[in-house]
Amino acid sequence: MVDHPAVEVDDLHVGYGSTPVLVGVKLTVPAGEGVCVVGENGIGKSTLLRCVSGLQQPDQGTIRVFGGDPGATPEFWRAVVTTVEPPTWYPGLTAREHAELVCRAHGQDPEEAGIDEALERFGLAGHTDAIPPSLSSGQKQRLVLAIALLRPSSLLILDEPEQRLDREGRADVASLLSDYLEGGGSLLIASHDETFAVASGAAITTMESLSAGTP
């Protein structure tokens, strides 16, 4: 995996109906590094992340993730974690049990993985017994991030991870992402907050600079 860049996007074209959203987009995220795409709403950041995650088919162009096609294979999803889609939570399972389920599925020991510490760090210590649908949108966002960072992965694709977090929460998440990069992981995020992006250790780029032509 380390022989290839984490993400390589070339000449990507995506449109909704007759409206082009991504035109000739080119992007490389080297393995072990982070890139943060910034830009105003509606410019196509989430669409780009969805295509890189293999959750949306582009009209044209190539996308390689660790040298392979992004897609629905279990190998891909063992290496990649994305938060571009909100999860559907399991019925009758608490927030802590969701985290434990994901850790155990990846062969981690729940105690060693530090589930309780992670939930506490994300301000969810008092909500471990809550079912996720009963949490606020900010708490759900933090739970998704906590689970995404708990399980092993090689690439994180995060869509506006700073959203619905207070200032302290943003600083904590940025620090965790920075640790993730130091641990050898790769990062592709879309964000509105350049301070957050800098703190997370990701290189900032704009959608305009990635695009061959402004849509």
Place this chain on the structure above:
Amino acid sequence: MTAVPLAPVRRWISRTQSSHRERGATLSSLYVGLLSVAIIGGILHRQLAAVFWPSAPNASALAGASLVAVCYGLLYLALRRFGPLALSRPAASWLLPAPVSRRRLLLPSLRIAGFTAALLGALAAVAIVGHVAPRARVGDEVALLTVGGALIGLALLLVAAAAQAGGRWGDAVDTIAGLAFAAGLVGLVTATTLDSPVGVTDWPPAGTLVPVVAGVFVVVVVVLALVVRGLARTPSDRILDASRTAGTLFDTAFGVEPSFLTDMIERRYWARRRLRSTRLSSRLPILIAQDLLLAVRRRRRLLWLALATVLPVLLGSAPGWVLGAAVLLGCLFAGLTATGNARTDAGNPVMLRLLGMTSREAVFQRLWVPGVLAGVWAALALTALDLLGDLPSGPWWALGLTLGPVGAAAAVHRARVGFVRNELLPLDTPMGTLSTGPLVNAVMGPDLLLLGVPAWIAIGQGSLSWTTVLLQGVIGVAGARVYLAGTTSLERTELSAG
């Protein structure tokens, strides 16, 4: 705050809505509705007569008393589940927060619910009397008992409406109604196994019934007045909940999409529960441990399932093939009690992607708990039939256990079905156009019960050998394996392509 008169607002809404409809659309809907009822009534009149007024009484006193508990217990539980007071979704959005009289806003809903409850109560009374009363007693007593049934229906509605507005005592009444319903079912099964004399000869005369019914009438009127007086105190959140239920019910009916209703009931159930995080069993594969935890957390559902093992006894006198079909369907329902997680995975694979599992591994693990439930349920049901003499002696318990894989495959297949595909081509039949989407959706799941054909034949013929048990075991396991291999892959995570 001054309340705005509600009647002119409602008149304006009704006038504006009708101006957007085609001329005569309401009359046309009414005509089609009445015609449908007349046609269905004409087609099913023999079956309806058998249900409500058989040619001779055919149930014992115990069965009659049990039917009372079953019918009225179910009526109360249904009233509570659907409100009983609800507003349409637009009214809940626009009129509930408006400065209008809450009592006047809810009165039409109370009227409709009252009419429905009284009608259902009266119909239940007619059916119960029809099954147990000697035919010489048609006349005043039957009329009085029917009125009494309608009044009981009304009384149950009033209790349900008070429980909707009231505190925690409503939950206690729900439990009592549930217990009455369960006791009624047990009574029905017991009545089937006993050779009690059919019909009740010792009926109270009209002279005794008149004051009783009049007394109940007075009580109902007084309670009705109290409920109407207290209508304004019904909390908004309860009305909003009931309105969402009513709206979802309409969506389910018009979209022919039962999952809308089942999903809402499931969401609401878990929202009310207070859970404590527990460690998932490390001895079991992770998804089996999760399914097991979910099943254990719904203990009441498991109790109902255990109670339902004696229900096939009610069909003891029915043709063998009906009994066999009932046992197979029971397996499906037993398995379905543990497929909530499979349904979540099929609806949205986000969690499966986070888990990084192949669809084959996931479905394989998801089959186990439904399989155990289906197998144990069938073993208990067939043992009960064996012990009560509805089946000749044989290794029926073993046949039940071999139905586990059949119930598991059918239940998981059903859980993976997803939404009704309304884009499928409709079929033109002499009776009219038939929408195929709901039909295809309805048979997915039950179709895999065909793997239980050896058991069906054995129950139908009333003879069982160990060879049949072995054959059923082999077909069940092989069928489940073929289902797993044919509908999953080692190369994808999504389950929906079942």
